[in-house]
Amino acid sequence: xxxxxxxxxxxxxxxxxxxxxxxxxxxxxxxxxxxxxxxxxxxxxxxxxxxxxxxxxxxxxxxxxxxxxxxxxxxxxxxxxxxxxxxxxxxxxxxxxxxxxxxxxxxxxxxxxxxxxxxxxxxxxxxxxxxxxxxxxxxxxxxxxxxxxxxxxxxxxxxxxxxxxxxxxxxxxxxxxxxxxxxxxxxxxxxxxxxxxxxxxxxxxxxxxxxxxxxxxxxxxxxxxxxxx
Ligand SMILES: O=C(O)COP(=O)(O)O
Ligand SMILES: [Mg+2]
Numbered sequence: 670x671x672x673x674x675x676x677x678x679x680x681x682x683x684x685x686x687x688x689x690x691x692x693x694x695x696x697x698x699x700x701x702x703x704x705x706x707x708x709x710x711x712x713x714x715x716x717x718x719x720x721x722x723x724x725x726x727x728x729x730x731x732x733x734x735x736x737x738x739x740x741x742x743x744x745x746x747x748x749x750x751x752x753x754x755x756x757x758x759x760x761x762x763x764x765x766x767x768x769x770x771x772x773x774x775x776x777x778x779x780x781x782x783x784x785x786x787x788x789x790x791x792x793x794x795x796x797x798x799x800x801x802x803x804x805x806x807x808x809x810x811x812x813x814x815x816x817x818x819x820x821x822x823x824x825x826x827x828x829x830x831x832x833x834x835x836x837x838x839x840x841x842x843x844x845x846x847x848x849x850x851x852x853x854x855x856x857x858x859x860x861x862x863x864x865x866x867x868x869x870x871x872x873x874x875x876x877x878x879x880x881x882x883x884x885x886x887x888x889x890x891x892x893x894x895x896x897x898x
Contacts, residue, residue, distance in 0.1 A: 671772035671828040672886050675801075675821045677812075677835035678779035678786055679714060680857030682761050682875075683793065685781075686711055687754035689718075692747035693725050696739055702729055714858050715837045716812075717780035717805035718744060744782070751785050752792040758856070760875035765798045767879040774828050778821035780805035780812055780839070801825050813839050815847035822849075830889040832869075832882065841866040850885045852878070 679685045686707060693713075694704035705725065713724035722740045726733060768775060775798050779786050783804025790796040801824035805811045808820060822831045832850040833840065836857025844851035845867045853859075853868035854875070863871050870881050 670883050670886050671774075672768075672882055673776070673822055673825050673828060673831045674768060674773050674882060675776040675778045675818065675825075675831070675833050676799075677833075677837070677840045677857075678777055678781055678790075680836035680859075681758075681834060681840075681854050682795065683755055683757055683789065685751075685755040685789065686714065686858065688747065688751055689714060689721065691750060691753070692743050693721065695746040696722070696743040697725070697729065699742060700729075700731065700739075702731075705729075711858055712860060715780065715839045718747070718782060720780075744785070748785055748788070751789050755789060755793070757793050757795065758854075758875055760878075762795075764875045764878040765795070768882060769798060771879065771882075772828060773882065774825045775799050776801035776803070776821045776825050778803050778812065778818050778833070778843075782806045813842040813846065815843055818843050818847045818849070830886055832885055834878070838866060841868055844868075850889070852881055852885070 676682055690707045690710040693710055697704060713721045719740045722743050723736055726739060777799050781804055783802060783806055786804045787796060787802055801821055803821045808817060811817050818833060833844045834852040836854045837859050838861060841851060850869040853866055853871040855863055855871050855873040869885060872881055
């Protein structure tokens with residue numbers, strides 16, 4: 670029972686909010702501005718680091734003309750401490766092991782820039798599970814453009830049906846536009862209720878993932894079977 674499973678990163682496999690918030694707050698401190706609460710920054714995650722910085726800047730009434738300078742500064746701070754407080758969600762490692770044992774091939778489609786995404790995956794001993802890692806700056810486009818997700822699947826061998834696992838509005842929209850089944854992690858950084866996001870199945874413990882993938886693969890196989898009359 671194999672599948673091509675592509676994962677979002679932040680809020681799906683890893684809880685990276687504390688380090689993202691710390692980087693943004695160091696940038697603000699460099700501007701002699703007070704730190705923002707982590708909960709505020711949580712709402713700014715999902716569309717990549719440049720967008721996160723843009724949202725912080727709007728919130729703090731910083732001059733939009735400084736966007737590229739302050740994005741670079743935030744990235745420098747993030748790179749210096751990307752794994753200080755970031756953790757792998759419970760159940761993820763066991764689920765990735767089992768999926769690999771099933772013969773699935775795994776990839777990453779994240780809006781985090783590719784270099785820090787690879788660095789964080791490597792530091793957390795996750796990089797070797799993935800045969801493709803596409804970041805928010807790998808292509809000219811990124812999620813919710815389905816081209817980002819399609820390119821992630823295309824970078825992997827076609828061992829079975831394709832499915833996407835993510836945590837946010839951006840991921841749900843990407844999967845819907847790409848027309849692939851979507852597994853929604855309920856404990857990530859989404860802003861709307863689970864019921865408001867289009868998804869195939871949802872889960873709150875990553876240990877459930879292999880069974881959910883099996884279920885989707887079986888359903889896909891049933892749908893693909895020629896109908897008898
Ligand atoms: O960097 C972000 O804003 C979000 O990253 P993600 O796509 O891995 O959730
Ligand atoms: Mg995410």
